Amino acid sequence: MALGKDYAGQDCSLARALELVGExxxxxxxRDAFYGVRRYSDFLAHLxxxxxxxxERLQALTxxxxxxxRRYQHAPxxxxxxxxxxxxxxxxxxxxxxxxxxRHLSDTGPSRVFSHVHCGTPLGRFGECPSCGDPVPPxxxxxxxxxxxxxxxxxVSRALRQPHRLLEPLFGAPS
Amino acid sequence: MALGKDYAGQDCSLARALELVGExxxxxxxRDAFYGVRRYSDFLAHLxxxxxxxxERLQALTxxxxxxxRRYQHAPxxxxxxxxxxxxxxxxxxxxxxxxxxRHLSDTGPSRVFSHVHCGTPLGRFGECPSCGDPVPPxxxxxxxxxxxxxxxxxVSRALRQPHRLLEPLFGAPS
DNA sequence: CCCAGTCGATTCGTTGACCGAACCAACACT
DNA sequence: AGTGTTGGTTCGGTCAACGAATCGACTGGG
Numbered sequence: 001m002a003l004g005k006d007y008a009g010q011d012c013s014l015a016r017a018l019e020l021v022g023e024x025x026x027x028x029x030x031r032d033a034f035y036g037v038r039r040y041s042d043f044l045a046h047l048x049x050x051x052x053x054x055x056e057r058l059q060a061l062t063x064x065x066x067x068x069x070r071r072y073q074h075a076p077x078x079x080x081x082x083x084x085x086x087x088x089x090x091x092x093x094x095x096x097x098x099x100x101x102x103r104h105l106s107d108t109g110p111s112r113v114f115s116h117v118h119c120g121t122p123l124g125r126f127g128e129c130p131s132c133g134d135p136v137p138p139x140x141x142x143x144x145x146x147x148x149x150x151x152x153x154x155x156v157s158r159a160l161r162q163p164h165r166l167l168e169p170l171f172g173a174p175s
Numbered sequence: 176m177a178l179g180k181d182y183a184g185q186d187c188s189l190a191r192a193l194e195l196v197g198e199x200x201x202x203x204x205x206r207d208a209f210y211g212v213r214r215y216s217d218f219l220a221h222l223x224x225x226x227x228x229x230x231e232r233l234q235a236l237t238x239x240x241x242x243x244x245r246r247y248q249h250a251p252x253x254x255x256x257x258x259x260x261x262x263x264x265x266x267x268x269x270x271x272x273x274x275x276x277x278r279h280l281s282d283t284g285p286s287r288v289f290s291h292v293h294c295g296t297p298l299g300r301f302g303e304c305p306s307c308g309d310p311v312p313p314x315x316x317x318x319x320x321x322x323x324x325x326x327x328x329x330x331v332s333r334a335l336r337q338p339h340r341l342l343e344p345l346f347g348a349p350s
Numbered sequence: 351c352c353c354a355g356t357c358g359a360t361t362c363g364t365t366g367a368c369c370g371a372a373c374c375a376a377c378a379c380t
Numbered sequence: 381a382g383t384g385t386t387g388g389t390t391c392g393g394t395c396a397a398c399g400a401a402t403c404g405a406c407t408g409g410g
Contacts, residue, residue, distance in 0.1 A: 007203070010203065010222070010223075012203075012206070012273070012286055012287070012325075013273045013274070013275075013276035013277035013280070013281055013285055013286065013287075014202065014203065014206055014269065014272060014273040014276055015203060015276075016276045016280040016281060017272050017273065017275055017276030017280060018202060018203070018272075018276075020280065021272070022197065022199070022202065023396095024197070024396090024397075025397095027189065027193060027197065028182070028185065028187075028189065028190060028193070031187070031189055039357085039358090040357070040358055040359075041356085041357060041358075044358095047185070048185075049398095050397065050398050050399060050400095051358085051359065051360085051399085051400095052359085052360070052361085052397085052398085052399095053396090053397065053398080054359090055358075055359055055360080064280075065279075075406075075407085076356085076357075076405070076406040076407060077357090077358090077405075077406075078357075078358090079357095079358080086279050089275055089278070089279070090275055092271040092275075092300070092301055093268060093271035093272040093275055094189065095271075096267040096268035096270075096271050097189060097192050097193075097196070097268040097272075098187070098188045098189040098192065099188070100188075100192055100264055100265055100267075100268055101188035101189055101190075101191045101192030101193075102188035103264070104240075104261050104264070105188070105191040105192060105195065105239075106188055106191060110188055111187055111188065112187070112188075125267070126267055126301055126302075126303075126310060127301075128301075135301060150187075198367095199367085199368075200368095214386085214387090215386075215387055215388075216385085216386060216387075219387095224369095225368070225369050225370060225371095226370085226371095226387085226388070226389085227368085227369085227370095227388085227389070227390085228367090228368065228369080229388095230387080230388060230389080250377075250378085251376070251377040251378065251385085251386075252376075252377080252386090252387095253386075253387090254386095254387080
């Protein structure tokens with residue numbers, strides 16, 4: 001977590017994962033990346049995160065190969081951050097944690113619902129499709145607002161009010 | 176995370192989960208609980224965590240219903256912390272994160288290997304049994320040291336050098 | 351050319367969580 | 381009485397997070 005000290009001595013895959021992805025805000029940044037957020041200003045507006053912290057997290061995730069920073073426009077220079085294959089493989093972990101939170105820490109029901117885009121079935125708690133029985137890769141998952149949906153009013157929240165496929169860019173950024 | 180501010184406004188199950196379980200050390204405490212660690216002093220010895228922080232985390236997890244603090248002996252008074260059903264349901268998330276870390280952030284291979292106790296098959300990346308095809312509940316999982324096992328020398332690390340079933344107490348504490 | 355606006359940051363002073371060592375209370379054993 | 385174990389609490393010091401202000405590169409408008 002790079003919070004003063006690392007988890008030195010914890011010879012454990014979990015500890016190593018947490019040093020990168022366990023810092024404050026980091027997993028929420030990754031979650032937004034799955035939602036299709038790609039630009040600094042959109043992360044900023046959706047997360048209410050201090051600018052310096054966002055810049056640091058994006059840099060760390062890029063350095064670790066979870067995100068790829070690429071210039072999609074040269075005049076003026078504009079960069080976007082996109083999940084790499086390594087980043088996309090965080091989906092099961094993200095899904096499991098989020099599902100756990102929804103089941104045990106929520107009073108209003110989930111704020112977003114995930115379903116298999118091919119058959120419309122809501123995902124099970126491991127991210128699998130109950131009717132097909134197989135784990136669903138994120139690009140085949142559709143997000144929709146759920147019963148506990150919030151009332152934020154930033155461009156990202158507004159765009160997420162309609163069904164959206166994971167990993168698809170939220171805004172028509174030049175690919 | 177209760178780090179200065181909470182994730183106010185992040186109306187999201189993931190954010191709620193992270194406020195509890197996303198703080199530094201917390202998931203490692205839960206991991207140790209799955210390993211069968213139950214006593215304050217054992218967490219302390221295995222994690223190299225500041226005493227105050229451990230006390231705070233155990234209290235928070237207990238308050239949230241993830242751990243159950245119970246007195247297993249009255250003279251002298253001794254308490255143990257045991258995973259509740261809610262806590263045990265964190266297993267898929269823990270497994271997914273740990274597996275991700277092992278695949279992408281490890282140079283020596285996993286420090287511990289998990290396998291289905293009924294058939295001996297090593298678990299897949301979602302915590303499922305590749306040969307049975309079903310998700311394996313933690314009480315049916317066996318931990319063994321893996322190729323990247325460390326060289327710590329505390330009672331917990333020593334006890335974990337031999338195969339051990341998850342959730343079983345590491346030491347013969349009176350149940 | 352000049353000015354306002356946007357994007358992606360960096361800088362800075364303050365707050366607060368984490369760290370590690372010391373201390374403490376309750377109890378058991380000798 | 382003295383020593384040891386367990387399960388904490390207390391206390392400075394340090395370092396990361398916070399939020400506001402600033403900045404540099406660029407564009408489009410007048």
